[in-house]
Amino acid sequence: MFKLISGKAIAQKRQENLRLEVENLNANGVTPSLRVVLVGNSGPSEIYVRNKARRAKELGLDFNLIRFDETVSEKELIEFIDSLNHDKTVDAILVQLPLPQHINEEKVVQTVSPNKDVDGFSPINFGYLWQNNPNIIPSTAGGIMTLLEESDITTTAKHVVIVGRSNIVGRPLGALMLNSDATVTMAHSKTKDLKSITKQADILISAVGKAHFITADMVKKGATVIDVGMNRDENDRLVGDVDFDDVSSVAGAMTPVPGGVGPMTILTLMEQTIEIAKKRV
Ligand SMILES: NC(=O)C1=CN([C@@H]2O[C@H](COP(=O)(O)OP(=O)(O)OC[C@H]3O[C@@H](n4cnc5c(N)ncnc54)[C@H](OP(=O)(O)O)[C@@H]3O)[C@@H](O)[C@H]2O)C=CC1
Numbered sequence: 682m683f684k685l686i687s688g689k690a691i692a693q694k695r696q697e698n699l700r701l702e703v704e705n706l707n708a709n710g711v712t713p714s715l716r717v718v719l720v721g722n723s724g725p726s727e728i729y730v731r732n733k734a735r736r737a738k739e740l741g742l743d744f745n746l747i748r749f750d751e752t753v754s755e756k757e758l759i760e761f762i763d764s765l766n767h768d769k770t771v772d773a774i775l776v777q778l779p780l781p782q783h784i785n786e787e788k789v790v791q792t793v794s795p796n797k798d799v800d801g802f803s804p805i806n807f808g809y810l811w812q813n814n815p816n817i818i819p820s821t822a823g824g825i826m827t828l829l830e831e832s833d834i835t836t837t838a839k840h841v842v843i844v845g846r847s848n849i850v851g852r853p854l855g856a857l858m859l860n861s862d863a864t865v866t867m868a869h870s871k872t873k874d875l876k877s878i879t880k881q882a883d884i885l886i887s888a889v890g891k892a893h894f895i896t897a898d899m900v901k902k903g904a905t906v907i908d909v910g911m912n913r914d915e916n917d918r919l920v921g922d923v924d925f926d927d928v929s930s931v932a933g934a935m936t937p938v939p940g941g942v943g944p945m946t947i948l949t950l951m952e953q954t955i956e957i958a959k960k961r962v
């Protein structure tokens with residue numbers, strides 16, 4: 682038995698409730714507002730921005746994308762973020778990553794006020810998460826937890842293997858899985874004999890950024906496989922990290938790309954923007 686997990690369908694279903702919450706806030710004179718800062722351009726960031734703008738519009742959020750040229754100075758960027766921190770009409774701030782080489786990413790992330798840090802990347806929110814006392818959490822990791830919940834896939838006592846340890850995906854997901862009583866293994870580019878580790882996973886999550894990276898020989902029969910990757914293949918098609926046709930013959934459940942984790946990331950971002958805005962009522 683094989684189950685295709687549609688993040689798209691789950692996100693659509695939950696968005697209906699969100700719309701009602703926004704109506705409720707509107708009745709109280711509050712329109713949740715989100716500001717997205719994008720420096721230069723990268724493929725995955727452009728997809729993210731486009732889809733966020735669409736969902737925000739459907740929900741009636743006050744959404745604004747602020748683009749900076751790749752050559753913007755660190756100082757100018759930080760001053761701009763600080764102006765958003767002080768703007769009372771702004772609930773939530775998201776700075777798209779990665780940033781260009783000449784800009785210190787840590788410094789920029791630390792500039793975002795923890796109260797408006799809808800990505801959950803600020804050290805305060807990251808710390809809360811790792812103390813099992815989460816406040817605002819990173820959207821992709823949060824979206825994956827919702828996706829599993831909605832698919833009745835439990836995490837307690839499961840062996841969860843996460844490939845990738847970035848601050849955006851792998852690390853926060855490791856914390857959430859640990860908080861949810863999974864036994865967690867985090868693998869990365871220095872991991873020895875990766876296949877022997879991924880083969881142990883009841884739930885395997887790939888956040889590497891390489892097309893066809895996960896193949897059937899790396900997956901235990903019946904395992905759940907979650908594909909975070911956003912890559913272009915040889916034919917310039919959008920694909921994940923998982924070799925879908927190969928792995929679907931052994932996995933028990935799997936997310937597609939597109940239509941898997943991506944829509945859940947956006948849903949979670951919208952949910953958290955609305956949560957922050959509720960504090961204004
Ligand atoms: N769908 C969504 O909502 C989202 C999708 N993405 C996509 O997910 C992918 C990962 O993103 P992100 O976490 O930002 O990427 P990063 O490049 O920051 O991290 C990649 C991770 O993969 C590890 N890695 C690289 N090569 C190997 C290897 N051969 N074996 C094992 N591990 C390896 C790296 O290890 P090391 O740390 O040792 O370098 C690193 O930890 C990208 O395709 C991105 O576009 C990202 C965010 C959201």
Ligand SMILES: Nc1nc(=O)c2c([nH]1)NC[C@@H]1CN(c3ccc(C(=O)N[C@@H](CCC(=O)O)C(=O)O)cc3)C=[N+]21
Binds near residue numbers: 726775777919940944
């Ligand atoms: N601060 C920050 N936070 C992030 O969460 C972040 C980031 N920077 N930088 C870029 C990556 C990438 N990312 C995506 C989110 C959703 C889709 C998405 O909507 N995917 C659709 C694509 C469908 C399509 O339009 O083709 C899907 O998978 O179905 C893609 C990529 C978030 N990231």
Ligand SMILES: [Mg+2]
Binds near residue numbers: 780783786
């Ligand atoms: Mg940099």
